[in-house]
Amino acid sequence: MNASRAPSPAKKLALAIVHEPERSTPAPLGAREELLRSLLQTASDGGVNLVATRPDGDGERLLGQAWPFPSPFQVTISTVPISDGVDRVEARARRSLERLGLPRGDTLLVSCATDLAGAEGQALWSRLSELKARGLFRRIGFRATIADGPVLLARRFQPDVVQLPINLLDQRAQRTGVLSELAALGVEVHAASVFADGLLFFGGEALPPEMARHAHELSRIRRRLAEARVDPMQATLAYALSQPEVGRVIASVASAAELRAVLAAAHAPTPNLNWDAMQLEPATATAAGPNSRGSGRVSSAA
Template sequence: MILNRAPSPIDKLAIAVVHQPERAQIPPSGAREDALRFLLQTAADAKITKVATRPDGDGERWLGQAWPFPSPFQVTVRTVPIAEGVDRIEARARRSLERLGLPRGDALLISSAADLAGAEGRALWDRLASLKDRGLFKRIGFCATVEDGPALLARRFQPDIVQIPVNMLDQRAQRTGVLNELASLGVDIHASSVFADGLLFVSGEALPPEMARHSHALSRIRRRLAEARVDPMQATLAYALGLPEVSAVVASVASAAELRATIAAAHAPAPGLDWEALQLEPATIAPGSATRISSAA
């Protein structure tokens, strides 16, 4: 089994830059580029080396225009859906590197494990393996949820990386042994959705309708954290960063200010919390709720 006991929490921390209007107001072009350069330089100065991207909108192009030089980052790229066809997936992965201004990427991840489970799953995987063999990507893997059976898929396809939602509110990946099983296969595990779609940072009135039934449980968890004098961001990061099976914790950030807050929370002393008591619904999270909790990158 490969356990990832990083000497510093920053060694595990990865960032996904958020460009959506609801998280980051898009400033005029010049100001946006300056803000993005400042965010990336802040990450570089903090010795963060991993950046996760998606093939959505202009995010890749904006990043490609804002990297520090020389860039210290290892960049992970995601595929477009299998519905667009295997040829299109390869072409778009190559295009992602062009938009990012990179000759090669660190990793290429299939965006949904369901794409591997379908009729074209093997052809899709073989295409990614070909891109790896050509040196365009150092590693390949897939994104999955607990419901996708990621360990079974890992046995079949032998990925380098599996990205899976892991957070304090939804601990099923740990509690059901999925992380341990993936680690035993020698897979690098990237934890996503570590902030649980921001559920700990909004009041009951602001919860999305499908999560309203969890308002009392969330209030209880917030109260436990307040009694322990632990900030919710510190708690959520400490849980994910403290998992020895996890090699990278992907935190979404929309600005340099958010990144600085994330870095400060990651460096805070690990709180002595009863993590099991801080799950939203231990091992019995309903499918709809799990989808919501696991939706953030």
């Protein structure tokens, strides 16, 4: 059974903008800024209003230079590792806002749930709570995998937001009841890794070495999609968007063209698919964790 999709899927979408050279279009700095402005304008025109960022690389600064004014976007920021110390975590979160050119952010997420499970977890959470109380961030939360025990962490820390890998190939968050339990706690779930690192877009010979043993199963899933005349991107987005407990579905894009492909797939009618038949076996299901590039990739599908 497929859940009904929300009337405006773009409102449920969020973006993680990829700046790495292997994904983005090679261009001089000035041209890169113009391409980023075009991407952001496409997002704004399409009704997308949340951008997820990370503190590595130069992405925050580039975004800060490219925002349209007035900006229609809210921003989710991730912390640096707790190994740098709690003071450093706070300083870097403030620095992220400065680089983005924003007085405040929407959400501050602990980048790795294991930081909260460690000895300094409570001190870290207290520091994030202080930043929220001061109005620098509207909400706080954490990024996690199913193996991190997100429900137990949510009961302990009472976050506003939890970001989890959720995709067609790895449906454990929904199948094990994690999504419904988080919803019962009043937590908004953000779905990351929705394209499962592009696994459905690769042929068997192009699979990463660690996934080669799943080539037959992935081929079976692609064949089922082809028989149903459903594009893999449409299917992966439809699965994530159809989960009622998911508040945001994060898609990584490197260009306005990729974003237009995502928006078109998100607005397509929900396919009549048996989701159970589309997942990898639970024992072998894979998804990028919270320390991957964040949201899966459009890859060659765009």
